[in-house]
Amino acid sequence: MAYSDKVVDHYSNPRNVGTLDKDKKEVGTGLVGAPECGDVMRLQIEVDPETKTIIDAKFKTYGCGSAIASSSLATEWLKGKTIDEALTIDNMDIVEELSLPPVKIHCSVLAEDAIKAAINDWRIKNGLEPLELEEHH
Amino acid sequence: MKFPIYLDNNATTPMDPRVLEAMLPYFTEKFGNAASRNHAFGWEAEEAVDYAREQIAKLINADEKEIVFTSGATESINLAIKGVAEMYEKKGNHIVTVVTEHKAVLDSCKHLERLGKRVTYLPVNKEGLIDLNQLADAITDKTILVSVMYANNEIGTIQNIREISKIARSKGALFMTDATQAAGKIPVDVEADGIDLLAMSGHKIYGPKGVGMLYVRRKNPRVKVTAQMDGGGHERGMRSGTINVTGAVGLGKACEIAMQEMPTESVRLAKLRDKLENALLSTIEETYVNGSKERRLPHVSNISFAYVEGEGLMMGIKNLAVSSGSACTSASLEPSYVLKALGLNDELAHSSIRFGLGRFTTEEEIDYAIPYVQQAVAKLRDVSPLWEMFKEGIDLSKIEWKAH
Numbered sequence: 001m002a003y004s005d006k007v008v009d010h011y012s013n014p015r016n017v018g019t020l021d022k023d024k025k026e027v028g029t030g031l032v033g034a035p036e037c038g039d040v041m042r043l044q045i046e047v048d049p050e051t052k053t054i055i056d057a058k059f060k061t062y063g064c065g066s067a068i069a070s071s072s073l074a075t076e077w078l079k080g081k082t083i084d085e086a087l088t089i090d091n092m093d094i095v096e097e098l099s100l101p102p103v104k105i106h107c108s109v110l111a112e113d114a115i116k117a118a119i120n121d122w123r124i125k126n127g128l129e130p131l132e133l134e135e136h137h
Numbered sequence: 138m139k140f141p142i143y144l145d146n147n148a149t150t151p152m153d154p155r156v157l158e159a160m161l162p163y164f165t166e167k168f169g170n171a172a173s174r175n176h177a178f179g180w181e182a183e184e185a186v187d188y189a190r191e192q193i194a195k196l197i198n199a200d201e202k203e204i205v206f207t208s209g210a211t212e213s214i215n216l217a218i219k220g221v222a223e224m225y226e227k228k229g230n231h232i233v234t235v236v237t238e239h240k241a242v243l244d245s246c247k248h249l250e251r252l253g254k255r256v257t258y259l260p261v262n263k264e265g266l267i268d269l270n271q272l273a274d275a276i277t278d279k280t281i282l283v284s285v286m287y288a289n290n291e292i293g294t295i296q297n298i299r300e301i302s303k304i305a306r307s308k309g310a311l312f313m314t315d316a317t318q319a320a321g322k323i324p325v326d327v328e329a330d331g332i333d334l335l336a337m338s339g340h341k342i343y344g345p346k347g348v349g350m351l352y353v354r355r356k357n358p359r360v361k362v363t364a365q366m367d368g369g370g371h372e373r374g375m376r377s378g379t380i381n382v383t384g385a386v387g388l389g390k391a392c393e394i395a396m397q398e399m400p401t402e403s404v405r406l407a408k409l410r411d412k413l414e415n416a417l418l419s420t421i422e423e424t425y426v427n428g429s430k431e432r433r434l435p436h437v438s439n440i441s442f443a444y445v446e447g448e449g450l451m452m453g454i455k456n457l458a459v460s461s462g463s464a465c466t467s468a469s470l471e472p473s474y475v476l477k478a479l480g481l482n483d484e485l486a487h488s489s490i491r492f493g494l495g496r497f498t499t500e501e502e503i504d505y506a507i508p509y510v511q512q513a514v515a516k517l518r519d520v521s522p523l524w525e526m527f528k529e530g531i532d533l534s535k536i537e538w539k540a541h
Contacts, residue, residue: 003452011452017520034538035523036483038446038463038472042522060522064448064463068520113539 003065004099010069015076018058020044028122030114039063039107041071043114045078045086047122052083059114066104070094070111078115083122087131089115140456142502146495147290147318147437148460152387153343153496159390160345163383171380172371182382189389193350196392197316197335198326205351205372206385210317211241213336213351216376217313218245220362221282221334222254225311229279231255233305235267235296236478238286239315246284255279263480264429265294269304276308283310287319287335291462291475291491292428293437295319302331311360317341317349321395322434323403327352333360339384343496344391348384351376398496406494407435409503413492414438416507421514423527427462427476427489436494439476441485444524445517450490453513457506462489484523484533 003011022029026046033040039062046056057075061068073094078086094100094108113133120130143151163185171186173179190201207213222232234246236258246256257275259267267285276283283305288295302312313334316325320335321342327335335352339345353375354360361375368377418424423443439462442450447461462473463486472486481489490510494503518524526533 008452011449014520019525031522032539035487035533036472036538038448038483038487040522040538060520060525062444062449062521062523063446065452067446068449 006073006098007065007069007100010072010098011065014059014068014072016056016058016072016079017060019060020046020056020058025049025125026122028118028120028125030117030119030121032113032117033063033067033110035062039067039110041067041110041114043071043074043111043118045118045122047083049126054078054081054083054086063107063110064104066098066100066107067110069098070100070107071114073097074111074115083119086115086119138501138505141458142456142498142506143458144492144494144498144502144506145458145460146498147293147341147491147493149340149346150343150495151497152340152345153391153394155394156344156387156390160383160387163386167382169382171382172369182380186380186382186385189385192389192393196325196396197320197332197337197352198328199352200355202373203327203352203355205353205375206380206388207349207351207376208347208381209340209349210239210315210336210338211349213338213349214239214241214315215245216351216362216365217334217336217353218242218282218284219249219365220375221311221313221360222249222252223363224361225281229277229281231257231277231279232282232284233257233259233272233275233280233310234284235259235261235286237261237265237289237291237294237475238284239290239317242284242286242315261294261478264432265289265292265475265479266296266429266432267301269297269300272301273304273308276305276310278309280308280310282313284313284315287314287316287325288323288434289428289475290318291473292439292479293318293434294428295323295432295434297432298330298332302333306331306333311358318434321392322399322436324399327354333358334362339388339391342391342395345384345387348381348388350388402496403435406498409498409500410436410438410492410494412500413494413503413506414440417510420511424514425485427479427481436498438492438494439489440492441476441481441489442514443485443488444521444527445514446487447489449517450488450513453517454506454510456509457492459493460491462491463487482534 057078091108091112169178169182171182305312338349427439447463476486
């Protein structure tokens with residue numbers, strides 16, 4: 001199976017690889033997937049307490065090229081967005097942007113789950129109710 | 138050096154130019170049907186096929202009359218297992234095999250189970266070897282066949298064939314082996330090894346695709362299989378269909394070359410394989426060889442690079458054509474059943490890469506591969522959350538993963 005140029009680009013030059021301090025109140029961490037499924041994503045956001053804008057996003061992913069590219073793209077999209085705007089990111093946007101084939105759609109689903117998990121972690125830390133997440137699986 | 142470098146010789150091998158050369162005349166001027174007994178075209182083809190039978194028989198110390206041409210190892214295995222089950226159904230209805238067999242064996246057995254036969258699937262230890270006592274216990278007076286592969290396609294583990302066949306035969310069962318990965322690579326001797334049926338394929342030994350053979354013992358004991366395809370009664374009635382003359386010639390030539398070169402080639406490949414394996418294991422932490430290191434084919438190395446996913450790694454080493462136990466590309470997301478049978482956890486199974494060296498692998502290629510793999514693993518571990526957690530001393534097995 002050939003990868004799209006954009007997947008290759010994100011895989012070869014992943015954006016925003018790294019770790020934010022998960023104990024900080026402004027940081028939300030989402031860890032999704034499982035080693036036995038062959039992919040684990042950790043996506044972190046740092047939120048400006050005043051504007052509720054995501055000022056930084058980092059990821060680390062264990063998985064195939066499409067999983068790495070999906071999470072790399074997600075961090076790129078998250079930066080500069082408000083929390084409300086971030087919640088509108090849909091996995092199919094990632095599928096379209098990266099031209100993922102059907103067998104790789106689960107990578108984009110995982111990235112969307114990671115975004116929502118990170119936002120929820122941030123919400124809980126800041127005294128907000130966690131959002132009801134749509135069950136994908 | 139030409140890229141990508143081919144290190145997937147357990148999947149298939151390039152055809153040796155000497156094999157192609159031997160085959161060429163039989164496509165055009167020597168096109169006869171080996172079953173045409175009445176003219177020179179037929180005689181010429183028959184002679185070529187008979188010569189190929191001799192070349193093949195020599196490789197495994199058989200008699201040329203014991204070679205049945207097929208379309209490949211999958212057909213040979215189907216013919217052997219289903220053919221024995223049908224031929225010997227009055228004698229018994231039970232087959233013993235192993236969980237790490239090729240799908241051709243496992244699915245043939247499953248087919249028979251649906252028809253009411255009984256099959257025992259023996260487990261393997263972490264090296265991929267079966268327990269001989271367990272084998273002996275599994276065989277009953279209803280057991281007609283024991284089928285154990287000579288060497289495994291994913292990890293290269295070589296079973297203790299002589300002991301296994303002794304046990305099978307002492308209890309009155311026939312012994313069959315899928316020697317697709319072993320024949321032509323290591324010595325295989327149907328007499329010394331006590332083999333009643335043996336399957337092999339052309340394209341794994343630098344011969345053509347679309348041809349294989351089934352060895353069917355003719356004496357001590359005389360073995361028969363019921364044909365699984367109806368037709369002209371070729372191959373002593375066991376496999377109908379006009380013989381693939383070019384394929385047979387190619388398989389014969391491939392066997393002849395494999396036999397001549399095995400003593401030097403197996404040493405050369407083991408040396409290259411060990412160079413690759415030792416370099417990777419000594420410089421990359423948390424790296425494990427899967428299967429037996431002692432009882433192993435000389436040209437295979439299956440390595441798990443923990444905390445790095447196999448398909449992701451293959452993308453990072455795209456200049457090497459290898460394969461992975463990760464099944465990320467398949468719909469099931471299930472990693473290799475062979476690696477899981479060794480007791481590997483799913484994470485390590487997903488993290489495995491099989492390096493399969495071959496006749497055309499050079500030292501220069503291995504020297505290129507070593508730092509290339511080292512760099513790719515390092516880069517992916519930098520991106521891996523599991524690696525970071527491992528480095529922080531977090532026990533990954535204690536985490537409640539949100540499996541999907």
